[in-house]
Amino acid sequence: MSKKWYVLASLLIVLSMLLGACGTPPAATEAPKPTEAPVEPVVTEAPAEPVATEAPAEEPVDANSLPRNETLYFNGQQWGPVVGWNPYSSSNNNGLAIAQQDNARVTMFETPYLYNMLDGKVYPLLADGDYAWNDAQTEITFKLKAVAHWSDGTPVTADDVAYTWASHVKYNTSTGSGNKDYIETIEAVDAQTVVVKAKLDADGKAVNPLIVAAYLSSNYVIQKAWTETLEARSADATAFTADPAEDVVWSGPYYKFFTDDTKVVMIRDEKYWGQDASMWGKLPAPKYLAHVIFKDNAAGTTALQAGEVDVSQQFNSNVNDLWMKDNLPISTYLPEAPYQIGASLPTAFFNLKSYGLDQVAVRKAIAMAVDYPTIIANAMTNQSATFDQAPRSLMNPTAGEQALYDATAVADLQWAGNDIEGAKALLDEAGIVDTDNDGWREYNGQKLSYIATCPNGWSDWQAAIEVVAAAGKEIGIDITTNYPEWSVYQTVVTKSDAPLPEGYDIFMMWSDGAGPTQPWSRIRKMMSSEFVGMASNWNGNWGQYSNPAADELIKAIPTESDPAKLKEMYTELVKIYLTDVPSFTLMYRPQSFHTVNESVWTNFPHGEDGTNPPVPPLDLTDGWSIAGLYNLVLVNP
């Protein structure tokens, strides 16, 4: 008997071990994904100081010998290792070299013109002189500088510009698909002259002249010969954009020196054409641009404090403590709050399909009750202009945009926030009251209960959402918070061809910053119904708002050139926006955070640096801000 049991038991154990062994694989496959999230913050506990202090020791030999006096260190631009150097690709993850945007990053590749967000003008880079529209406003002509040449010594020609555009269209890159509805062709008239022909509508007028002109300052010129090499080795469009392009030819002042998963280094091109007197007249001051890849903001801040980072493009909370309390040689663009130039409008969108949120009164009441001064003081640690300084509209707080609408005409619509009584009165008036005395208001008998959300780990947004939720409680609307991971959040929010799911009643997203098509483009992305119905909508209007009057104005503005008329149209749009409240801005945020440590380099752009044209605080890499690289000097030469 006992022997029988023994055999049975051993069999069972063997079986269970087998089962256990079989059971392991699912556990193993499951493990890596979720562990990812936990593993990260575990290390954060120890203030990540080791990362910063150890980093130099871990540098590989070739990049280890970077002389401090010739190197400009960044943070906040590069997270994770570089994927490639292909200017046709939009997934290079290459924060120092590639970003084709309103303020294009021009360290390695160059655009014909440079946009300056401070004065709203463009300045020629590869181009020679200003561009010119023809009388009918259907095509732009500009010339290229004869001295401009590629890294292989050959000149930059109009052919390169034309071929770049043709390739963008042919391989349907993001630049191609984003612009082909507005640009017909780009042609080379002669070696130096380029003509950009706009797409025309039924009346023979350009569909959108704003976007056509903006192309010139936001997209690189790429060498035709190299593009052909790339085409020869690429089987199809996917291979074309996926190529890491280690052999790419560039025209800019810096190129690849070293990359691995701890840092990226670019080295100055001593043969850079821009040292010609017709452009900068000299080479940029730092020989190396280096970016250590930090684990998180805290590690980046520690490195900035230690003087291991010169230019910081990340959110450093309570930045003024760095000089007021710690007496470090650190400064921001402006010496006092808001410290930075606000350019974009992080905004809370309402899901207009959520129960009760289709009522303007509910939306406006929530927006009126939110305590904005607290969001700005606490979540942004005062690194945002207040709504007293720049009352809410669709404009960013720069003087240029503020002048584009008539503030007095909409003054009675611009709520200041923290208006609990006003919000309650608004709801009472609309008949949305607490009918069953449970402390929460009902609309048609159903309790108003919402979830406010933003991605997990986005600290300033999370803190702002907490303040929104607190406001709901004050006026009898139950708002709770929820923070999904970004990977989940982005797929849900950008799906605009179906109503948003539960849990996304009030959610935060960004807006456009400063650029040559602003504020038009920002307003379009906040309000235009053209994005409703898109399966993958990375543009805007994620709350799926639709108003034909607004759509019409948004369509008309690009072709309007009379400033008085424009102002009227913008004012009307602001009026619609503040009346319908499809979303509400929570704070102003700079285009790039710009905090510098002057331990090694000095003469960074700042509010009173006296530069003309003014150098914007965009990390010395984007648009006209690259001019700042030529002004840098050493503190101790």
Add this chain to the structure above:
Amino acid sequence: MKHTIQQVFRSGKFVFGFAIFAAVLLIVIFYPLIITDGPLSIIGQGTFFPPGIYVNVYDSMSSTVYTLNLDDAAAKRIASKLNEDDRLALKEWLMAAGVSEAEIDTTDTQKLLDLWVNNYDSKKSIPGMTNAKRNYYVRLNTALKGLMATEGVTVSQFNLQTQTLEEVDAVEQSDFVNITEVANMRVLPLGTDNFGRDVLTELVAATAVSLKIGFVAGIIATLIGLTLGLLGGYVGGIVDDIIMFITNLFIVIPSFVLLILISFSIGQEQRGAVTIAVVIGFTSWVWTARAVRSQVISLRNRDHVNLSKLSGHSLVHIILSDILPYIASYVIMALILQISSGILAEASLSILGLGPRTTEVPTLGLMMNWAMIYQAQILGKWWAYLPVLVTIALITFSMNLMNTGLDQVFNPALRD
């Protein structure tokens, strides 16, 4: 029973641990009765106000004024705005601007200031001076304005009808108010956090939640462990094998990893404080089960158990009345340890952002999480995280101390 309790309270370690724990418990119970503010109400506009007494400036102007003539008042006032480093910095700037070193006397405040006022120009560019340094001089210059003044300040009110400022009050340099007479003041013993919430109030509420989580988790873990241990140990045979097989499976998987996986897969919507407590409970029963089992095995063949068996008592009866009482002290000790590790587990989870989703109540881990997100540790805002750490340490320390005390009383090997 009475004798046992007397014995337990004779252990110094237990009493000390119990005292700490009771103190924490009392604070958690009585503090909210005295300070009735919501633990999550945002009172401060700004982040990380340092600990201290905050006195309303507006109200203090209308309070009774007392004149105190203190000798060192002026010196203190000057020193608060112009310290030694500032004096040297003034000298540095003046020398860079061309004033000869002999002229500058950093010890004579009046002379130094005169020199400064006559020479300083914020627009003047000094070679080699950084922007940070120039900002510093601008700030210093503003702070120095009126430093040597001996007359008071006038308080005025704007009259809307006449559109002019009307003097309503004058504040002399020797004016004092008695803090107890000011209508509005607020003591923030631990300052505020990144949201502008009172850290102490939040801490007390968080401790209560954490204790609750600890208790729920501890009781669940102990119950599961106890049941499995008793069954496995007493019944033995195939039941024991199966139970031990499951237990061993759980032992080889690190329970914290399991905890992370489960919390992550639950999703944030469902993660309430109780859910987290249950999850913690269900992942940490393993060693209790093993320990109880081995204790039971040693009891199984005792005479009184055999007697009970012969008397025909049922399995449940034997386990409950002949085995359980003998390991009760041990189980209590295990429970205490489970509670303290439950609190720690919640804190660790919350620091990872996987803790309970709570907009009504804070937890200790969440407080740590936010302090870290807002870089309190880098900026030296110790009051945002240190009290939380100390609280966690105190709770777990007191429980471990009680446990050791109990051990001394009940473990024959340790008994004196």
